[in-house]
Amino acid sequence: MSMSLLVTKTRLPPLQNGYVPRQRLLDAMEANPQARLVLLSAPAGYGKSSLLVGWCHRLLARSVGVIWYALDDRDNDPARFVAHLTHACRQTLPKTDGQFPHEPSADIDACVASIINAITGCDGQFVLVFDDYHLITDGAVHHALGLLLEHMPENLRLVIGSRANPPLQLSRLRARDQLVELRTADLRFTNAEVGDLYRAVLPLTLSQESINRLEATSEGWAAALRLLALTLNQASGGGSDAAVQAALERFSAGQHHLFDYFAQEVFDWQTPEIQEFLLDTCVLHRFEPHICAAVTGSESAPRLLDQLVRAGLFLISLSDEVPVYRYHHLFADFLQRRLQLHDPARYQARHLRAAEWHAAFDSIIEAVNHALAAGDEPYAAHLIETQAWERLTASGEIATILSWMVTFSEATLRQHPRLCLYYSRALYLTGDTARAAQYVELADEILMQTAEQSAELRALRAITDTYRATLHAYQGNLEAAQTAINSASLRRALLEPLAQARLVNTVGYICYLKGSVPAAVSAYEEASDLARLAGHHYLTADAEYYLAQLDLMAGRLSPARTRCEALLAQYPAHTAPLAAVMIPLARVVYEQNDVVRAETLLRDAIQLARRAKMPDTLWSASVTLAIGLAVQGRGLEAQTQLQQAQSAINQFHSPVIQSLIGAAQAQVLLALGRFDEAADWAEAFRQSAETDFRRSYEQLVLARVLLAGGHPEDALAVLERVLVEARADGRGGQVIEAEALRALAQSALSRTASALESLERALAAARSEGYVRTFLDQGMPMLRLLRDAVARGVARDDAGRLLEIAGDSRRAVHPSTRLSAREIEVLALLANGATNKDVADHLVLSLGTVKSHINHLMTKLDARNRTEAVAKARSLGVLKDQETF
Numbered sequence: 001m002s003m004s005l006l007v008t009k010t011r012l013p014p015l016q017n018g019y020v021p022r023q024r025l026l027d028a029m030e031a032n033p034q035a036r037l038v039l040l041s042a043p044a045g046y047g048k049s050s051l052l053v054g055w056c057h058r059l060l061a062r063s064v065g066v067i068w069y070a071l072d073d074r075d076n077d078p079a080r081f082v083a084h085l086t087h088a089c090r091q092t093l094p095k096t097d098g099q100f101p102h103e104p105s106a107d108i109d110a111c112v113a114s115i116i117n118a119i120t121g122c123d124g125q126f127v128l129v130f131d132d133y134h135l136i137t138d139g140a141v142h143h144a145l146g147l148l149l150e151h152m153p154e155n156l157r158l159v160i161g162s163r164a165n166p167p168l169q170l171s172r173l174r175a176r177d178q179l180v181e182l183r184t185a186d187l188r189f190t191n192a193e194v195g196d197l198y199r200a201v202l203p204l205t206l207s208q209e210s211i212n213r214l215e216a217t218s219e220g221w222a223a224a225l226r227l228l229a230l231t232l233n234q235a236s237g238g239g240s241d242a243a244v245q246a247a248l249e250r251f252s253a254g255q256h257h258l259f260d261y262f263a264q265e266v267f268d269w270q271t272p273e274i275q276e277f278l279l280d281t282c283v284l285h286r287f288e289p290h291i292c293a294a295v296t297g298s299e300s301a302p303r304l305l306d307q308l309v310r311a312g313l314f315l316i317s318l319s320d321e322v323p324v325y326r327y328h329h330l331f332a333d334f335l336q337r338r339l340q341l342h343d344p345a346r347y348q349a350r351h352l353r354a355a356e357w358h359a360a361f362d363s364i365i366e367a368v369n370h371a372l373a374a375g376d377e378p379y380a381a382h383l384i385e386t387q388a389w390e391r392l393t394a395s396g397e398i399a400t401i402l403s404w405m406v407t408f409s410e411a412t413l414r415q416h417p418r419l420c421l422y423y424s425r426a427l428y429l430t431g432d433t434a435r436a437a438q439y440v441e442l443a444d445e446i447l448m449q450t451a452e453q454s455a456e457l458r459a460l461r462a463i464t465d466t467y468r469a470t471l472h473a474y475q476g477n478l479e480a481a482q483t484a485i486n487s488a489s490l491r492r493a494l495l496e497p498l499a500q501a502r503l504v505n506t507v508g509y510i511c512y513l514k515g516s517v518p519a520a521v522s523a524y525e526e527a528s529d530l531a532r533l534a535g536h537h538y539l540t541a542d543a544e545y546y547l548a549q550l551d552l553m554a555g556r557l558s559p560a561r562t563r564c565e566a567l568l569a570q571y572p573a574h575t576a577p578l579a580a581v582m583i584p585l586a587r588v589v590y591e592q593n594d595v596v597r598a599e600t601l602l603r604d605a606i607q608l609a610r611r612a613k614m615p616d617t618l619w620s621a622s623v624t625l626a627i628g629l630a631v632q633g634r635g636l637e638a639q640t641q642l643q644q645a646q647s648a649i650n651q652f653h654s655p656v657i658q659s660l661i662g663a664a665q666a667q668v669l670l671a672l673g674r675f676d677e678a679a680d681w682a683e684a685f686r687q688s689a690e691t692d693f694r695r696s697y698e699q700l701v702l703a704r705v706l707l708a709g710g711h712p713e714d715a716l717a718v719l720e721r722v723l724v725e726a727r728a729d730g731r732g733g734q735v736i737e738a739e740a741l742r743a744l745a746q747s748a749l750s751r752t753a754s755a756l757e758s759l760e761r762a763l764a765a766a767r768s769e770g771y772v773r774t775f776l777d778q779g780m781p782m783l784r785l786l787r788d789a790v791a792r793g794v795a796r797d798d799a800g801r802l803l804e805i806a807g808d809s810r811r812a813v814h815p816s817t818r819l820s821a822r823e824i825e826v827l828a829l830l831a832n833g834a835t836n837k838d839v840a841d842h843l844v845l846s847l848g849t850v851k852s853h854i855n856h857l858m859t860k861l862d863a864r865n866r867t868e869a870v871a872k873a874r875s876l877g878v879l880k881d882q883e884t885f
Helices: 023-029 048-061 078-092 108-120 139-150 170-175 191-201 208-218 222-236 241-250 258-268 272-281 289-296 301-311 329-342 344-360 364-373 377-394 398-405 410-415 417-429 433-448 455-474 478-489 497-514 517-534 537-554 557-570 578-591 595-611 615-631 635-648 655-671 675-687 696-708 712-729 732-748 752-767 780-792 796-811 821-831 836-843 847-860 866-875
Strands: 037-041 065-070 126-131 156-162 179-183 315-317 325-327
Touching: 023 048, 023 179, 037 048, 037 170, 048 065, 048 126, 048 156, 065 078, 078 108, 078 139, 078 398, 108 139, 108 595, 108 866, 139 156, 170 179, 191 208, 191 222, 208 222, 208 241, 222 258, 258 329, 272 289, 272 301, 272 329, 272 344, 289 301, 289 344, 301 315, 325 329, 329 344, 344 364, 344 377, 364 377, 364 398, 377 398, 377 410, 377 417, 377 537, 398 417, 410 417, 410 433, 417 433, 417 455, 433 455, 455 478, 455 497, 455 655, 478 497, 497 517, 497 537, 517 537, 537 557, 537 578, 537 732, 557 578, 578 595, 578 615, 595 615, 615 635, 615 655, 635 655, 655 675, 655 696, 675 696, 696 712, 696 732, 712 732, 732 752, 732 780, 752 780, 752 796, 780 796, 821 836, 821 847, 821 866, 836 847, 847 866
Parallel strands: 037 156, 037 179, 065 126, 126 156
Antiparallel strands: 315 325
16 A cells, blocks of 8 residues: 655745755855765754755755755654655656555655666766755664665765764765865855845845944854844835844844744734734644635635745745745744743644644545644544554554554553554564563453444454454464464454455464464465455455465465465565565575575565564574574574574564574574584474464474484384374475485484384475475485485485485585686675775775676676675675774
């Protein structure tokens, strides 16, 4: 589902009335052609936005492409940020249809990579401008801009206007002479510029004495200078040099609030009708004639707005195509403080009118924000419940939902059990299951106290039971989960389609944890169909992820691969929920011996899950990668991934997940030859109590540890139990693995005939799906058994194929070994943003040699450009984050 965009945020505003070019600053912004970042950093009112707009229009006149993005605090939601940034790029960059997806995801890094690739392939120069960057607090956005600076194309420059230093690597850029900085001292109006400004806005000639006093009094602050100009215009019909002197005399040298002083002067000179209009509309972030009429309740609003535009009363135009405006931030703050102080009821009423107008025109985020600003929590709750929740969860804007939820009082929550449930779900989606459970119980308490038995309340009880069932399942309490979901199912007919999808999804998850493949598949297929019909790609991807995992559990590699690749092709690249789908696909390609692609998929999934704040996907991908790394002997990397997985689940408090990670830790330790530590886990596991949830993976790891410890009889006992249960539940993949391990246990007991029979059954079941690593990852004991099978004519073709693959695998090399030391040096420099000349200078090489190294490393990494080469190198662990020059 598409999110709504505010297109004026990504349009370069027109030049304002009375704009005066400040040549010294315009020249300074272009003085260093090597600069990657132009930073304007100063407090409010110093003319940063005006200077940026003027400079961008000057660049456009020289055919430089301008990508403009005016930020606000709502852009801290990653999904919202990416959607607007992608839209901004599409408006400016030529031929970008294939570069940017039509449904952007929350993966900011992927968006930045698309921008880099798109601009690299374009002719001409471009600037990417972020205005009001101080409003950004989200670390993912800062990280992405750091990535952009690191891999900046030579034909792009990043430009930031901010009230504070952005948390980017300014010192590094400064040391490399890649930074242009204009700060408060630079932005102050000089004596000459004060004269230019007043000659442009006042029809009189000021004496040098007046100009000197204006500069001294304002200290070059643009906002105060413009306000004083407005005061003079209104006080004397254009003013005079004497009027300037008189105004400055009235101003006390001890005045601490310079802007407020002059703003009061400007406000007092307006007609009562204009004053009322200013106070009524100051609550709006952006406005046009229709919303002004709605908020003021006056048909004359469009006329008054036009009057203010012509007067230039601190009104900033946001488009030269449609009449959309905003007040200068400082002037809006002044008006809002005045309105709140003198008439707080009116302040809230105007916010409420704005909320109603936005709701009527489907601008749901703005509607909720205004409702909350109005203090009308019940109305805000109604908007979230009826419109915002499904729309924002479908587009991944969970951060926006959580930012709203913390503002509601407990009294309001107690009147809105549905809101409690949505808050619970948002917390659950970000991994905070403890708090999620609290809000489920609060909703239940409210519903239990309600005597009314309407269809809506009974539906809410079904949703409550669904969410409770999910949380019980995460806790491993499947009996309680089943009871809750059975209760929810009794009221399923009362639920709308998406709530039904979540209910059936939960049924599938409980069956999945029980290890019952057919029942889980049936539930997840229904959940996927319901989610698709509703256009909810998060729920669709979640159901498809579990269906792929169930395919793997059943031993159906090809259907799992087809399912995952179809989903990846159907949705835009790097859509956040696709991170989960990459995990079963990685398991398939790993099993079929494409080890490098599996690692790439998992590292991509980890990065995407981290950026999109998806802890459930993050831990799963990290554990899967850790096991593969350990088999390759990359112990330190494997342990790092396990630590990341453990960190990701800290808030889950889930015995199910803890059990899986503990077993994975033991499997990694075993692969690294640290048997004693793996044995400690095995002993603790054998002593643990029985659980409601199936622990087949843990049982298979236990069998591995027992085999490695010289206890094949004990391993056989464990495997017999796994085989009986797996066959009964349709878990064919685990049957193959258990048969392979049983063959090794029987071989260790010198029961050769039985071992070959078990191996033959495993190979026969695995043949059609191309299983490889289940066998070869068992190491030399399996290779000896495969050779014995070939010699005795047992499953000769299957065993021979695996032995041939094993030989090829030993001869194959990881990309890190294909690259020369010099090529890795070149890659590291490219990763830090070095140009070809930078690399040549640093390594004392010719430009031709550098280009040759780049061509060779791109060929070895199968990369289309240097950005992709760096990304692949990092993804495969060839290149670590490091400073090189």
